[in-house]
Amino acid sequence: MDFTKLAEDLGLDEDEFWELVELFLETSASDLGRLQSAIDRGDIQQTVEAVHSVKGAAANLGFEEIYELAKGVEEKARENSLDGVTEPVRIIKEKCDLIGEMFRAMPV
Amino acid sequence: MKKKILVVDNHPVMLKFMANLLEKERHEVLTAKDGVSALHILKTYTPDVIFVDLIMPNINGKKLCQIIRGMPNLKDAYLIVLSAVAIEEGEDFAEFGANACIAKGPFNKMAQHVLYALDQSDQRRSGDLAEKTLGGEGVYPREITRELLSVIKHFQVILEGMAEGILEITPEARIVYANPISIALTGMPEEKLLGSHFIELFSETDRQMIEDMLKTMEGKPQTISEESTVNLHGKQIVLKMVPISRDEHTTVVILNDVTEKKRMKAQLLRTGKIEAIGTLAGGIAHDFNNLLMGIQGNISLMLLNIPPTHPHYERLTNIEKMVQSGSKLTSQLLGYARKGKYEVKAIDLNQLVEETSYTFGRTRKEINIHRELAEDLFPIEADQGQIEQVLLNLYINAADAMSGGGDLILKTENVTHNRMKGSLYDPKPGNYVLLTVTDTGAGMDEETMKRIFDPFFTTKEMGRGTGLGLASVYGIIKAHSGYIDVDSRKGQETTFRIYLPATGAKRKAQRGESEKQHEMTRGKETILFVDDEDMIIDVSQEVLKTLGYKVLLARGGREAVEIYEKNKDKIDIVILDMVMPNMGGGQVYDRLKEINPNIKVLLSSGYSIDGQASEILERGCNGFIQKPFNVKQLSESIRSIVESA
Numbered sequence: 001m002d003f004t005k006l007a008e009d010l011g012l013d014e015d016e017f018w019e020l021v022e023l024f025l026e027t028s029a030s031d032l033g034r035l036q037s038a039i040d041r042g043d044i045q046q047t048v049e050a051v052h053s054v055k056g057a058a059a060n061l062g063f064e065e066i067y068e069l070a071k072g073v074e075e076k077a078r079e080n081s082l083d084g085v086t087e088p089v090r091i092i093k094e095k096c097d098l099i100g101e102m103f104r105a106m107p108v
Numbered sequence: 109m110k111k112k113i114l115v116v117d118n119h120p121v122m123l124k125f126m127a128n129l130l131e132k133e134r135h136e137v138l139t140a141k142d143g144v145s146a147l148h149i150l151k152t153y154t155p156d157v158i159f160v161d162l163i164m165p166n167i168n169g170k171k172l173c174q175i176i177r178g179m180p181n182l183k184d185a186y187l188i189v190l191s192a193v194a195i196e197e198g199e200d201f202a203e204f205g206a207n208a209c210i211a212k213g214p215f216n217k218m219a220q221h222v223l224y225a226l227d228q229s230d231q232r233r234s235g236d237l238a239e240k241t242l243g244g245e246g247v248y249p250r251e252i253t254r255e256l257l258s259v260i261k262h263f264q265v266i267l268e269g270m271a272e273g274i275l276e277i278t279p280e281a282r283i284v285y286a287n288p289i290s291i292a293l294t295g296m297p298e299e300k301l302l303g304s305h306f307i308e309l310f311s312e313t314d315r316q317m318i319e320d321m322l323k324t325m326e327g328k329p330q331t332i333s334e335e336s337t338v339n340l341h342g343k344q345i346v347l348k349m350v351p352i353s354r355d356e357h358t359t360v361v362i363l364n365d366v367t368e369k370k371r372m373k374a375q376l377l378r379t380g381k382i383e384a385i386g387t388l389a390g391g392i393a394h395d396f397n398n399l400l401m402g403i404q405g406n407i408s409l410m411l412l413n414i415p416p417t418h419p420h421y422e423r424l425t426n427i428e429k430m431v432q433s434g435s436k437l438t439s440q441l442l443g444y445a446r447k448g449k450y451e452v453k454a455i456d457l458n459q460l461v462e463e464t465s466y467t468f469g470r471t472r473k474e475i476n477i478h479r480e481l482a483e484d485l486f487p488i489e490a491d492q493g494q495i496e497q498v499l500l501n502l503y504i505n506a507a508d509a510m511s512g513g514g515d516l517i518l519k520t521e522n523v524t525h526n527r528m529k530g531s532l533y534d535p536k537p538g539n540y541v542l543l544t545v546t547d548t549g550a551g552m553d554e555e556t557m558k559r560i561f562d563p564f565f566t567t568k569e570m571g572r573g574t575g576l577g578l579a580s581v582y583g584i585i586k587a588h589s590g591y592i593d594v595d596s597r598k599g600q601e602t603t604f605r606i607y608l609p610a611t612g613a614k615r616k617a618q619r620g621e622s623e624k625q626h627e628m629t630r631g632k633e634t635i636l637f638v639d640d641e642d643m644i645i646d647v648s649q650e651v652l653k654t655l656g657y658k659v660l661l662a663r664g665g666r667e668a669v670e671i672y673e674k675n676k677d678k679i680d681i682v683i684l685d686m687v688m689p690n691m692g693g694g695q696v697y698d699r700l701k702e703i704n705p706n707i708k709v710l711l712s713s714g715y716s717i718d719g720q721a722s723e724i725l726e727r728g729c730n731g732f733i734q735k736p737f738n739v740k741q742l743s744e745s746i747r748s749i750v751e752s753a
Binding site for chain 1: 119125
């Protein structure tokens, strides 16, 4: 992922972009925690709300892979099913972790 | 141009982006993470432009827009919805007051749209709602399936149509949802209600209880029952609090207005009490009439055997008079017990009011009687004697309240059931004749007013009032399908209002002929006398024999049927008690009628004529006589039946 280009595409300067990424990471960590526990107890409504939040922010920041995965989970859940959502959620987490690593590796 | 802007969105990334973007453009920006905090900010901050996320927990964007549009100082604010759902659902966002809608998407696109919308906000004419969604060009495919939307709408319709008030509150007890009934119950406009503190809606005495209950819920529903209702905006409310055990930990509160139910319950209880006392009073009156009958019979026999010059003659006639007074008392009790109407016919209430009030006026010179009687008053269907009793009791009551003299105002008018609106009753629709009796006396307090129609309740000193006057008035009016109420305050005038149903029947010759003074008429027929009380049998047998009749006796229904079967050719008339154990008068009458379809029967009872007696009369029974009867009344009744064809 080329974050410099991503920031440029979004019309943001890099400082601003990273500021938003940091917020995204914080919020998504809590959303994903909420999402996992909702899936574990089979709470459809809560699953939709949590993944919707991740999806929206991912779209805003141009994280298209995360957006697509989250969209898939949301659509599935809206059809009243949580079948096969564990895998995409795991990948979303991985992607977020990756972004987190890149964020921390950034020269301050 | 620098603008004051508020951004409401539950996602921190969106808030940060918007704040950065707008501040760069040198606008003044405040942000709110949900509807409740937005409403809080709007109490002191009047933005020119408001961005509102459509999907938010608690108060959603649509509701927030509607509330904002309802706030007078914000009616010109430029309202921009942030969402993709609007495009998806084809939601007409102008309908809930938004000027524009921006689809959520990559920030570069959104930035363009946001700035464009701000530009638009400068150019628009006031009140001009745009209907264009910016940035909706295929970026965001289906967010929500239509199916789900219809489910959500379905629940919304249910919530809005419910008879109960529904509130949703946050863990901090802030209200985030209110359905229309709960808005009505609190008496607060929605924009004030949402975001306000739930517990503070209630009166201070209830707050602690509600707060404790919310604290101790521990995931279980809690109820404040009908026995310990809380007070909300002057209404008695039953609360049920149901925790929603999801991450937001909100609580749904169900409010039920039981004010009317509790009032009805109390009224029912009171009516039930009056009914019970009525039954009791009726029973006592019945037994009392039988006792009086015994006394009356004995006196009649003694009077038949002594000349008027006898030293005891005057005392005996005195006793007879007292028996008559006693009988009047029991007839009042029976009136209260609603044991029936006597002769119901169309009568003119005006005429009765005039006659009775003139008579009454002569006995109470210190009272000025004013009559305001409506011309063309509807006739009423009533028993004249009972209505006279009602009138006299009301006059006496009024006069006693004005011991130093005063005014008694009698008013009649034609009304409809609508006039009784707001009263305790649920009147049958139709025309009524309203009689108001007002005195300028001492008035009464609420305690007295509550018990005014209770039998044996009196404020008069010992020996002056029986406590039956107004009780019998109540009973009689009820028996005539009428309604009565009273208005008074201590030290002020008192008004009784009586509503009697009007009848379509033409007024007949209004006055019943006064009681004819029949001489005792003798006879020689054979009479079967049926009664279960020895005392009555003894004296009646003597009286009848003295009058010249031959008497056969039966002490019960079965015996009566047996005797009649054996002697049907000999017996000319049966005098039949109505209330007897085992086989009552009605049954006996039917059996006798089978034996002889042309049988002549005089019905007698310690109760006045009621439904039961009237039914027997309708089945062909020839007459009715009420105990206690004297020799004259008895002989007259017998003769009129025997001599009829």
